Amino acid sequence: MxxxxxxxxxxxxxxxxxxxxxxxxxxxxxxxxHGRGEAFSPTDLVSTALGSCMMTVMGIVAERHQWDLVGSTFAVVKHMSTEAPRRIAQIDVTFTLPATLALTERTLLERSAHTCPVGLSLHPDVRQNIVFEYK
Known part of the structure; x- marks a missing residue:
C-alpha cells in the first residue's frame, strides 16, 4: 500500500x-x-522531519516511564550548501524540554532522540547539530 x-x-x-x-x-x-516560499519546501520537510522524529522517539520513552513532555517544543534551522550540488548541509534542532526532568531522565531522552529513524537515514555528510534545553 x-x-x-x-x-x-x-x-x-x-x-x-x-x-x-x-x-x-x-x-x-x-x-x-525560484519559488514563492509560501509553504514548506521539500528540504524544509526533511529538516522538520528530523525534529519531529526525535521528539516522537523521546515521547515514546517518556510515555513508557510516565514522564510528561506535553508542551515541549523544538525549533529547526536548515542550512543549504553553498557549493553545487544544492543539498542540505546542516540541520540545527533545538529542543526545549521540562526543567523538572532529572539528570538520568534527560540522559535517557537525549540518547533515545539520537536513535530516530530519520536521523539515522540522513547521509553522514548532513551535519546534525542537536541541542537540548531545559526550561
Whole structure:
C-alpha cells in the first residue's frame, strides 16, 4: 500500500496526500530557488522531519516511564550548501524540554532522540547539530 500520493500543482508546487489519513501537505520551492516560499519546501520537510522524529522517539520513552513532555517544543534551522550540488548541509534542532526532568531522565531522552529513524537515514555528510534545553 502507498504511504502517500502526490501531484504536481504547477508553479513549483506539489500536493501530497497521506493515504491512511487523507491529510494533505503542500510544498513550494523556496524563494532562493525560484519559488514563492509560501509553504514548506521539500528540504524544509526533511529538516522538520528530523525534529519531529526525535521528539516522537523521546515521547515514546517518556510515555513508557510516565514522564510528561506535553508542551515541549523544538525549533529547526536548515542550512543549504553553498557549493553545487544544492543539498542540505546542516540541520540545527533545538529542543526545549521540562526543567523538572532529572539528570538520568534527560540522559535517557537525549540518547533515545539520537536513535530516530530519520536521523539515522540522513547521509553522514548532513551535519546534525542537536541541542537540548531545559526550561
Amino acid at each position: 502507498n504511504t502517500a500520493t502526490a501531484r504536481y500543482a504547477g508553479h513549483l508546487r506539489t500536493e501530497a496526500t497521506h493515504v491512511a489519513s487523507s491529510n494533505v501537505i503542500q510544498t513550494d520551492a523556496p524563494t532562493d530557488n
